[in-house]
Amino acid sequence: MPAISLVSADNLLDAAEEFAAEPKRTPRSPRKALIPEASHAALSRALKGFAGRVRQSSIYRISLYGKVPDAIHVHPFDSRTARLEDADSYFRGRFRFAGELLEIRQGSIFDLKMPSASYAAALHGFEWLRHLKFAGSEHARDFASKLTQHWFNRYANYALPAWQPEIIARRFFNLFCHGAFFLAAEDLPWRPRLFRSLRDQTRMLARTLQETPDGLPRFDAAAALALAGVCLEDEAYAVVGLRRLTAEVGRQILPDGGHVSRSPEALLDAFRTLCMVQDALDETRRKVPELRVALDRMAPMLRFFRFSDGGLAPFNGGAECDPKELELLLQREEMSGRPFGHAPYSGYQRLAAGRSVVLLDVGAAPPGPFSLKAHAGFLALQMSVGHHRLIVNCGAAPADHPRWDKALRSTAAHSTVAIADTSPGKILDGNLASLFGARFESAPIEVETRRGTSGRGHYVEANHDGYWERFGIVHQRRMTLSSRGNSLAGADRLTPSESKRRKRRQEPVPYTIRFHIHPDVRVSLAQDLRSALLKLPNGEGWRFRWGGGALSIEESVYLGTSVARRAEQLVITGEVADQPVECAWSLEQVAPD
Numbered sequence: 349m350p351a352i353s354l355v356s357a358d359n360l361l362d363a364a365e366e367f368a369a370e371p372k373r374t375p376r377s378p379r380k381a382l383i384p385e386a387s388h389a390a391l392s393r394a395l396k397g398f399a400g401r402v403r404q405s406s407i408y409r410i411s412l413y414g415k416v417p418d419a420i421h422v423h424p425f426d427s428r429t430a431r432l433e434d435a436d437s438y439f440r441g442r443f444r445f446a447g448e449l450l451e452i453r454q455g456s457i458f459d460l461k462m463p464s465a466s467y468a469a470a471l472h473g474f475e476w477l478r479h480l481k482f483a484g485s486e487h488a489r490d491f492a493s494k495l496t497q498h499w500f501n502r503y504a505n506y507a508l509p510a511w512q513p514e515i516i517a518r519r520f521f522n523l524f525c526h527g528a529f530f531l532a533a534e535d536l537p538w539r540p541r542l543f544r545s546l547r548d549q550t551r552m553l554a555r556t557l558q559e560t561p562d563g564l565p566r567f568d569a570a571a572a573l574a575l576a577g578v579c580l581e582d583e584a585y586a587v588v589g590l591r592r593l594t595a596e597v598g599r600q601i602l603p604d605g606g607h608v609s610r611s612p613e614a615l616l617d618a619f620r621t622l623c624m625v626q627d628a629l630d631e632t633r634r635k636v637p638e639l640r641v642a643l644d645r646m647a648p649m650l651r652f653f654r655f656s657d658g659g660l661a662p663f664n665g666g667a668e669c670d671p672k673e674l675e676l677l678l679q680r681e682e683m684s685g686r687p688f689g690h691a692p693y694s695g696y697q698r699l700a701a702g703r704s705v706v707l708l709d710v711g712a713a714p715p716g717p718f719s720l721k722a723h724a725g726f727l728a729l730q731m732s733v734g735h736h737r738l739i740v741n742c743g744a745a746p747a748d749h750p751r752w753d754k755a756l757r758s759t760a761a762h763s764t765v766a767i768a769d770t771s772p773g774k775i776l777d778g779n780l781a782s783l784f785g786a787r788f789e790s791a792p793i794e795v796e797t798r799r800g801t802s803g804r805g806h807y808v809e810a811n812h813d814g815y816w817e818r819f820g821i822v823h824q825r826r827m828t829l830s831s832r833g834n835s836l837a838g839a840d841r842l843t844p845s846e847s848k849r850r851k852r853r854q855e856p857v858p859y860t861i862r863f864h865i866h867p868d869v870r871v872s873l874a875q876d877l878r879s880a881l882l883k884l885p886n887g888e889g890w891r892f893r894w895g896g897g898a899l900s901i902e903e904s905v906y907l908g909t910s911v912a913r914r915a916e917q918l919v920i921t922g923e924v925a926d927q928p929v930e931c932a933w934s935l936e937q938v939a940p941d
Contacts, residue, residue: 396559403506403552412548416540417580419531424575424627426525427620427677429670430482438476439491445470447746447910456498465509472503472510473518481529493530497538504545506552513556514565516549517572521624524579550576550585557592561785562717563600563609564617570596571621578628586634593625594638600718601642605649606694609718610711612653613666616674619646623677647678652687652698653707655732661707662908663696663730664714665721665744665757689806690799697799697808702833703734708825709762710797710810713773713788720785724771725762726793726812727825731836731935736884737866738935739763740915743907752907753786763864765823765840767924768857772814804837805830819857820845821924834937841930856925861897861933867906867915873899880918881938889938896931897922 402408437444441452446466450457462468480492503510523546531539553573560566570592577586600608600618607615622643629636653660658671689698695711709728713719721744731739742761745752755761759771773788775781797810809826816822827838840861865871870883880892880899897920904917920931 400506400508403511409505409548412551414547414551415582416547417543417582419543420524420527420579421581422524422579422628422631423528424525424579424624424631425680426478426521426624427673427680428478429673430478432479432483434476434479435483435488438480439487443471443476445475456502457495458498458502468509469512469515469518472499472515474499474522475518477522477526477529481526489530493536496530496542497536500538500542500545504541505548511549511552513553513560513569516553517560517565517568520549520553520572520576521568521621524575524628525624546576546580550580550582554585554588563720564607564614567593567596567600567618568621571625574625575628578625578632578634590636590639594636597622597638597642601646602693603645604691604693605642605645605647605652606691606696609664609714609722610694610696611664611666611721612650612660612662613669614664614721615646615649615653616660616666616669616677619643619650620673620677622646623680648687649691649694650674650678652691652696654687655705655730655737656703657732657735657737659908661730662741662743663707663709663725663728664723667744667746667910668908690797695795697797697810699806699808699827699829700833701805701829701831704731704829704833704836706731706827706829706836708808708810708827709764710795710808712793712795712812716784716787719788721757722773722788723757723762724759724773724814725764726759726772726795726814727810727823728762728764729825729827729838730763733833733884733888733890733937734886736868736886736888737908738869738882738884738890740864740866740906740908742864742905742915743909745907746910752905752912756907760860760862761864763862764825765842766860766862767815767819767821767823767842769860770815770818772812802828804828805835816845821857836935837932838934839930839932841928842924843928844924844926856923858921858923859897859929861920861931863892863918864904864906865916865918867913871901871916871918873901882935888940891936891938892918892933893936894920894931894933896920896929 443450443452443457446464448463448467450460450463452460457471462471476495477492480488509515550573553569553576557566557569557573560569570589573585574589574593577583577589602608607618622639626639626643654674655661658675659668660666660674662668687698695709697708697710699706707730709725713722725741728741729739730741741763742756745756757775759766760769772793775786775788776784793812793814795810795812797808799806799808805828807826807828809824811822811824813822822843824841824843825838827836829836842859865882868885872881874881880901882890882892900919902917902919904915906913906915922929922931
């Protein structure tokens with residue numbers, strides 16, 4: 349290994365031969381692998397309009413006839429937060445969903461033009477119902493009844509987008525969990541019509557479930573069909589729905605308990621939905637062992653992603669989420685115990701000691717349809733100290749900030765290495781994106797990782813070859829968290845292939861190592877310009893040192909919650925040519941005065 353400029357050798361990494369070794373690489377899959385799927389997607393899109401016209405016909409509606417349920421017999425538990433201020437806003441005619449606001453003075457909210465597809469999904473999905481139930485007043489009950497009546501006056505029969513399977517699923521979740529709030533009244537003149545429509549929607553959901561976009565929407569649709577069978581006492585659809593849901597659990601929940609999208613928030617969403625179904629099964633004394641086993645795997649994985657402030661680490665399109673809801677769900681499932689250190693199927697490593705928790709993304713991009721929100725954050729780290737987040741990524745674009753999406757999915761938005769300001773994974777665009785969505789291409793990026801213990805503490809090392817095809821460079825990262833949790837030492841190594849670069853006559857390329865700092869943390873360069881001081885909200889200080897490259901403080905942004913906040917980032921820059929380059933760095937707690 350060539351000589352490398354290091355800082356504070358006692359605190360930085362051991363130069364292990366395995367760390368310097370060049371990893372294995374696999375050939376990339378060509379784009380033409382998407383052709384069969386593209387043909388199927390194009391055909392499905394062409395037939396969609398025709399299918400919609402058929403389903404709107406009176407003859408097709410006859411095929412939905414069957415026994416009409418007379419009540420919602422089971423009311424599962426919904427862990428999502430409800431807010432009085434949202435209910436009050438509805439009373440005033442102000443409906444805000446997906447970051448958009450519509451105001452209604454007269455008539456019905458359902459007669460207005462929807463500002464976005466996300467807004468329409470929330471409104472038609474009855475996302476307003478749990479807030480009105482939480483208000484609990486007679487006025488709230490009448491208001492919920494009126495809104496529901498308005499919807500059924502317009503959409504009792506098949507219509508888009510209200511009858512899209514993923515929207516039917518959201519509507520079922522809200523009605524089954526909160527419908528008793530106002531449907532218990534036997535004097536509702538439109539009540540029989542409502543239950544006829546619920547019958548029709550259940551049958552339509554069963555027929556169109558496979559048309560639901562893959563991933564969480566299809567998971568939710570299967571769960572909603574199972575709930576419809578259980579809550580409306582339709583045994584045939586209970587059996588079909590539970591079988592479909594069990595299949596989706598097998599497809600989407602990984603052996604270590606993570607979600608196939610590699611998003612902690614997606615895992616929480618799936619866990620919440622599965623808890624809802626399990627609650628209904630427990631109430632009716634049904635047993636589906638596969639669902640119970642899945643919940644037992646998912647709960648520890650949620651703890652794996654959880655920082656000490658109670659929220660989740662926002663990886664791969666996820667947000668911090670509501671800590672109170674997460675705690676409520678985990679308590680309800682009676683899951684305890686410490687999280688494990690390595691999630692090999694989900695692709696994450698976790699180091700925890702003292703008051704510090706460090707998470708490292710050591711996974712590749714999720715498979716095709718599950719990568720619509722995936723980020724190019726290969727070997728990105730996040731760190732919390734006590735109840736404060738220290739190192740983060742830039743978060744994910746919420747529905748009301750779509751312009752942020754492309755930037756936040758790039759490698760530059762993560763606390764990792766970027767070469768020539770590019771991202772290792774390419775996201776589909778153009779005609780392919782119109783067919784498949786903005787997902788990652790099928791080309792694999794190989795990531796290798798291992799962990800162990802040294803005299804300085806627990807360490808993790810990993811490498812990925814995402815920059816190999818374009819630049820002939822492999823990125824390797826190693827981190828050690830001290831046994832007391834008061835020091836994190838790391839190094840990033842860029843290993844070029846001399847033959848590959850010489851063949852292409854490539855010039856030196858710039859690299860950037862970024863450490864995005866949480867907006868609550870104050871950042872300043874020391875007077876000697878050889879270190880930076882990070883000050884947490886409680887006054888605790890951490891000193892950042894580095895060796896190799898130039899350090900600067902630049903602006904950043906944080907969207908780990910629904911609000912975009914200004915933040916800062918520590919940025920190390922340098923160049924890599926034909927020889928390996930390594931930059932060592934450390935974060936160490938500053939002793940109080």
